[in-house]
Amino acid sequence: MKAISPVIATVIIVAVAIAISIAVALWLTGIVGGFTTVENLQITYAYVESITDDGWEINLKVENKGTATATIDEVFINGIPISTLVSQNKAEINPHVGGTNTVPIPAGQSQEITITLKEGFSSGQQVEVKLHTASGKEYPKMVTLP
Known part of the structure; x- marks a missing residue:
């Protein structure tokens, strides 16, 4: 009986080992990729404008x-949910957030949020x-009412 030479056997074993290691690496990359998605919100600007004698508009x-x-499923103003302030007619928010309303922000995109404070706040107050x-x-930002 004739057998294959040791050199050819070694080449075949190395080729199979490389093919299996590539397959395992691709499989693990797919598994790990599913667990490495992360959200990272950054508030790029926040400024306040006085709109009436007793009102301010916070732009984010x-x-x-x-x-x-x-x-974003809720916005808090000084620790109070915006939905509570809206129901008390002390604030408005656009787009509407809180309660059952949410604002999705896909990866790589941005969203402008406008909060109108009507009463219960004073000039010079930090919010x-x-x-x-x-x-x-949670992503906090401090602003000072003009």
Whole structure:
């Protein structure tokens, strides 16, 4: 009986090992890629304008610098949910956030949010605006009312 030479056997074994390692690497990349998506919101600007004697407009631009869609499900003003202030007619928000309303921000995109404060605030007061996402992260920003 004739057998294959040791050199050819070694080449075949090395080729099979390389093919299996490439397949395993691609498989692991697919698994790990599913767990490495992350949201990363950044408030690129926040400014306040006085609109009436007792009212202010807070303008925010929020960018998602992460790899997953971030969904803002609540906004807090000094620790109070915006939905509570809206129901008390002390504030308005556009787009509407809070309660059952959410604002999704896809990866790489931005969203402008306008909050109108009507009463219960005074000139010179610092206001903390905190964005809360569906994943449980919070993104605070302090502004001072003019």
